[in-house]
Amino acid sequence: MIGGMLRLLRVLARRRMGAVLALVVLVGFALAVLARPVVWPHPPGAQEAGLVLQGPSLAHPLGTDGNGRDVLARVIDGARYAFAVPLAALALAILLGAPLGLAAGLGGGWFDALLRRVFQGISLVPPLLLAMALVAAMGPSLRHVVFAIGLLEAIVFARAMRDEVRALHERGFVEAATAAGNPLHRLVLVHLLPNTLARIAGEIPRQAAWALGVLAAMGFVGIATAADTTEWGSMIREGVEHLYAGQWWVVVFPGFALLVFGTALRVLAESIDEHGPRRAASGAMLAGVPGRPAGALTPRGAA
Amino acid sequence: MLLDVQGLRVDRIATGPQGEPVPEPALAGVNFCIVKGRILGLVGEHGAGKSLAASAILGLLRPSARLVGGRALFEGQDLLRMSEADLTRVRGARIGFVVQSGHATLDPNSRVGAQLVRAQSIHRPIVKAEAAWRAETIMSSMGIPEPRLRAQAWPHELTPGIVQRVVLGLALINEPQLLIADEPTAGLDITTQVQILDLLHLELRRRRIGGIIITRDLGVVAQYCDDIAVMYAGQVVEQGPVMQVFARPAHPFTRSMISDAPERLGIAGRQIVPPRMEPEQGCSYRPRCADATERCLVAPPLVGAGVHAARCHFARIAAA
């Protein structure tokens, strides 16, 4: 009995460990960005003519690039983009998508049906390629990158919001709140939004990971920004010719930064999927013992 | 003694408020036994642990439940300590299993006849034509009209009554020594229920094999079973021959069940979830018992004489 409890605790710790580790990685990147100007002697833009394409050494742990710039400083500096662009895109996506989904879920009818088909049509174009084409058309600028990613992610949030509101609707939640004399704005603000938060929040790390991948792809193809930047995808693009010549560090380190950052976000997303409120019903798998229905949400403020 | 279950304990792994797994005792020492050729009715409220006990005996617990202790001696061998490979040779061959009715129990991607053939091929080398013939024979002895035609059907094409006859045929086709039927008629209409139970009873008697019928319906027990085991909150609180238990129920829960059956048993859709059991809290039925006294704060022993026993301080059992 006690042994069983201990084993369970250990499994629990190991599962949560992923999320903890992911947060540590992200915080680590943030701290590195903040500390770099103070701690690290080489600025990301400083070119040293005599130190072109030097391999990893004590002075330059990740080597130098084709312009004699310190790769470590540039990789750390690149984390700014990895934080800023996905965050800005997410803010735009939620601001655009959530009200749209709310309206479709509450209104239903032809508006809901039309929106569904329009989203379905747009989704036929691979979203990564569409985002890239949009930025290519609007011109190279981070603002355009954020706009394109945010626009396409808005679809995800609109769909999530719509499904949540619809589900609450179907369970008589909206009728109950309306019958209790709640005006529309109160219904939305007090009764609906808090109950959809879990789902929306759960989408955030996954969409951030997607945004990061899109940003890097744009940088790699060379359409994200006009000038050469420390954005990881652009760094890889610049380093490709050196990689083929054997100077691997110019590509591998920004690539690993991308991989580690993206993995941290995805691990966070998986962890929310597994332990978040929507999957809390795994107890229902017991043979012959009824559990809560899958995906049960406890409505707050229903009374 | 065909099957002797002693002190079966199973924990259910529930999900806590933060999503963390929490083990809760679901079976707290279940005892019952079956004699060859007799039929045992396992009754209790919804959630008492009847199906869980059956799953545990056959080693079919889901990952969300865990065996903690006990023994289940089947023809002298402990099923709970058997390797998965050995258990595989017992399941379906020496112990047949009939689960709750409905299409969900048959493999939706195979024809009915193929499933009956496959059930035979699992446990012995077969000749295809012979196995097909046996499949048709058992279908017709299960009262399925036009067995040759029905053997070609997919499960979803059959009525629930026919499906349950097929499931019964699957359980009997390898001539087991014991048949466990877990609410074999749940979800069927009344006429079909009676037909299936009559068929089940007839086959058990004809083959002279042991049977366990898990049910919430005392009427089923009275009509089709020789013995009864009453479960409450993860324990068997009373076991004995049907005639004796119905004539002189020794446990207050059994008494209350008999006095206002069938509504009590949740057949009317009422779910009564038993309280969680803590041994130090004494008798698990105490909160609902009209006759509870201070003695009930101590866990009651098994009081009994011969084949009739009950888990109550005040049980008075006359020797049969």
Place this chain on the structure above:
Amino acid sequence: MERPVRALLRRIGVGLFLALVVVFTSFLLVKLGAGPTDLLLGGPSPGVEERAQLVQDYGLDRPAFVQLVRYAIRVLGGELGRSWLTGESVLSELLHRLPATLELMLYAILLGTLMAVPTGMAAAFARDTAEDRTVRGTSVLGEAMPPFFLALLLLLVFFRWLDIAPAPSGRISIVLSPPPTITGSYFIDAFLMQDSIAARSALAQLVLPVFTLALMLGASLTLLVRGAMLAQMDAPHFVYARAQGMSREMLTIIALRGALPAIGGGLAAQSAALLSMTALVEYVFAWGGIGQYGLEAMAKADFAAVQGFILASAAIAATVHLLHAVIRRLARIRIRRA
């Protein structure tokens, strides 16, 4: 008889609407663009005559709605315009490059499925053990991997360091000339022409890009297979199959057969992601398929080509969905006809 006809008409209507949404999206692309539409389509400095031709073709002097209608009519008629970079018709360039992309995707799907199905099944059977966690961890890592970075890593190891893979210079060694077109696949065509040197070179060129894509696709597919298998293993009929005493092999077959629809659906849903990954991998390996064509058009602001590429991608995704729907239909009919 009436209901199937109505259902079919409805489907055609929905399909047409979706096509219009895609066309509108593609139209919007140049409308949202910086600068006048004719400059986006005609390149940075088109001649006076070319500009006039563009204005006439697309109706650029008319209101936006008229432009959209004209554009839709042109696209549905198969007229995708000309690339200002090459001067070629976009449609013929896309068609010319399509086999290269399809070849890559097909092999990647085959290899990826071959890797993912056994792995996902093993993980499902070993639920919550160390093996299961390893498989899941690796899959999450694979999902987070940028496809172009994986391609470059493989090139670094197998081309630069071990020198056993050829240079990323397209579909066949640059010193060889491509075989005559029969199927469009250089490997199969060279094989059919019994040109063993060309066939070997085409095969060698295929290995790394296919492997990159298969790994990327395999990562998400493994999680999908695992989830679908677990759903089957929790189903009542699976528990009942165990109660019948079935062996592990038989249980595997039953669960896998039940999981097939979910796996097929997941694969179809992955088609958009696969297209994106293929484009990036093509770009790294200079593959010469429509993906590389599209990405290069974006980098060089060749917008007739970008529009054509977006439409072609949507068409491929739609074809995959249609194929999936047909297969699912046929599988259901098989069961119903019995």
